Amino acid sequence: MAERRPDPVRDDGLHVFVPALMGVGMIVSGLLVIADWLNHMLPNGRVRRKQEIAAGAKGVVISVAEAAGHEIAGPDFRSREWRSRWAYALGVAGFAGVGAAALLAGLLAFNDDAGLFYRNPWMVGLGAGTAAVLGLVALQLLFFAIVYRRSFRAAHVLIETTWFGRLKSPPRDPSEFAGSLRLIEREGK
């Protein structure tokens, strides 16, 4: 009778092989699920890529138009825009809450005679500093929530250039993109 080939599954005397294989499979599956979820939930990278594409394409169009003695007027495809009012309101609550919590935690640590930081002024300072910074951000967000989209130049500059504004999606359709550009004849051509 021919000798039977060893089978890693049946002959696994230590009962390790199968659980190990299944465990690895489960871990990898889990990681893939998390990766998919993150990819779905964080669209900022995709918008930024679209912005880069639109800005690059605009650069090409400008160079062609300039060669023919023209200029191009059109939107800045790398800009940011207002978030929703709710987002600012939520931001106010979040930042103010965390700031208050930081201040409170600092005070409690300062007064906790059993704690490591009892009477340590650094903890109060750290709590107060954090609360101040977060409070300022919350105030700024509150300001945005109140003046929402009104013509305050300073507010617009902050919205368009910092994370207070969200990345603006450029036109997805090439025809729409082309339509957003305007040909201007250069003076003294």
Add this chain to the structure above:
Amino acid sequence: MDYQFSQYLDGHGSVATDVGGKASSLDRLVADGFPVPRAAVITTRAYRAFVHEAGLEPFLKELQHGELPPADQIAADRSRVEAAFLRAPMSAELEDEILSLVGEFIPTSPIAVRSSATAEDMVSASFAGQYETFLGIKTPEEALTAVRRCWASLWSPQVRVYRRRENIGEDDLAMAVVIQAMAEASWAGVLFTRDPQGSALDIKVEAVPGLGDDLVSGRVTPHGFLIARSTLSIRARGQRAKLDFLEDLARLGLRIESRARAPQDIEWAMTRDGLRVLQARPITVSRPLSLHDDGFDTRAGGTDEYTPRGVSEMLPGVVSPLLWSINAPMLEDAFRSLFAAIGISEVGTDRRIVGRFRGRATLNLSVLREAAASLPGGSGEEVERQYLGHPLEHDHDHHLPKPQGGVIARVAAAFRNWRANRMLSDEVELIKHAVHGVVHLDIDLRRLPAQRLLRYRSRIRDLAWRIYATEVASSSAAAASYRALEVQVGRWLGDEEGVQWAQRLTAGALADTSVGAGRVNRLRDIYERHVANTPALQASLVQGGPQPRDRIEALGDRGISFLDDVDHCVRAFGAQAVYAGRTWNEDLVGVWSQLSAFARTTEPPREPDEDSLSELIGILKRSPRWRFKRIITGQLLDMRIRMLRSMVEEATLFLRCREEAKASLLVLGGAERRVIFEMADRLVASGHLSLSSDVEFFSDGELEQMVRGAEPVFSQELERRRRAFNRARDAGPLPEVFQGDPEAIDHADLPTGPVMQGWAASPGVVRGRARVLESLEAGTELEPGEIIVAHSTDPSWTPLFLVAGGIVLEEGGPLSHAAIVAREFGLPAVLNVADAVQAIGTGEDLIVDGTTGEVRRVALADPGEEEDDG
């Protein structure tokens, strides 16, 4: 002293029959005041007297009428002729005169003794380098021997061969000999007032240090320069040296050409006293290697194998000089960029990847095979499979370079591939946006000065280079990922299933993106808006033939509004098949046939099977083996399904990238075409061109130079190009693979059996009448449901696919345009069917099985079998 057999070349006039072509031309140069070293000529009277007195006439008659010596006897024949002239007695009178004449030159400098035959320096045959020249002669005795040798060279075997080949009569031939003072030259060389191998708008200069005889004899490699005739701007070629007299030399050459009224081949020397012209003769019109060569073909030779497959969709048919000179450098560069990006060692610049034979574009299969084989995991066979649809039978991998390294090299190569492919879809998006933006500019070209027009075109071209690179990179990525999908599904279900599933899985996702389908969809929108509910418009489209415009205009506002929409839409389509080539609005036949197809086809368009991935997943999941593996490996999420989805997405993504890049290239090609016609209109207005359509026979560089104000290309050269182009077109397609100069396809053994086997490109079975199409224009005869039989198709053929019932082509691979569009439209298609066009006749009843790759000719089939099929 008065000479009987000789005269000075002092510009007082000489007759070519007395002094030969070279001396006559030198005399004219002297007369025109050009700087020529002092010279005299021993006339043809001396030669005739010598031959007569020495009794050489019977010997020369024998040479004239006898057989030419075979190749291995050339040297012996030459020695025999030379010996006859060296041994023959010379009259004392003649000898004294020669010695006396030479004596006048030798005390001051060495001399050059040059042949000057009566049949020499003609426009049609220059005899360049055929006759003898002796330099550095220092004694009268040496000079006398040199004169005899010059006379003998009139009858050397190679000159006799040349004369017979060129049909030049030998009855009244004679040889004069030029005696010329030799100046000490720091540089010497030749100048062509029009580059015989390149652009006719460039001056070509070759220079060597010292005397120029080393250059003429080919013993040294010269320093090469090209000088633009219009601006005298200098470009170095190959070796280069800084020569500050080049501009003066170019001006001198142009002045000589202007006096001679023909392009000139000038030997020159730079001496202490300045530039000297040693001789000038007309440039022989460069003869093509074959009648089909318009001067732009790749020079045949070498051992590389070429194939028209794969590239014939990018540059279909006979490619005009204009389109070749625009597209070929971009395509060549695109391949080289791709090779660099994926780590293939550089292909030497002496080997072209893209070639042109008989006017048709080809790819260097040898280079592609070597490139693929040098990659870890790559093979030459895969290249053949991709371009030819099947591997060739010879053992080609044995001499191909083998990749170095093992697993690490493979991982590194995979990483390079991944990095190169990662940005492709973003690049395609950017290209699409940029092309739309550029086309949308709608600049009024008529108002642009020439300089600005050329700059505008150059920026458009920059974008086109970028798109070509993206298209080639996408094609390569698509081919690799498609093949990986085939192989992977083949591992699960078997090889044949793998091939079929790969087709189905990638078909539906391309429905809106391929070059042809995008156009069809836009025209369909217009049709639905204007025609679908207007019977009068429908009738005009169906009955209006290839040009129904007049009938539609007669319908009033509705018709005019429809035509406006069509014109507007078609303008945006750009070029039909080749960048900067014919545009859709130049020839609306294809558009009308597409619109009339909508009107004639009552059944709704066939939708591709979009749920094939779910079907495949269902089949796989039902397998117990599949389920067991999933459980045993603990896959909460089925990773093989995830891998399959990812492979399908990747293959589809790259195919889409390729199609979108191609579509963008063609749209941009429309913008460049507008510039070309603007240039042509200006050249017609300035008298450089008689017809704007002639623009196709100029190279890109020639056109640009003419727009800048340079002189036009000679009309005889234009005519030669036109004739060669037409001959190449009539000669038909190239063989599948060839080496050297391609032979015409031999159709002696046409297939006669009932079944022709090809490559199954798009699944499904259809029975219908064959329609053999040699060109797109013939497509207007195509009736709904007929089966297209053709050599190959390109994107401009897409409208016909809407009418056809099936496709049979002699060329094409799995990723060819025909295969992709056929799958999108759900048309059964068989590609790579050898000799289909020759073997099948229009009207023949065919059964096309796109699943098995069989084309059955019903009339030749067994009657019982026919019934079964029916």
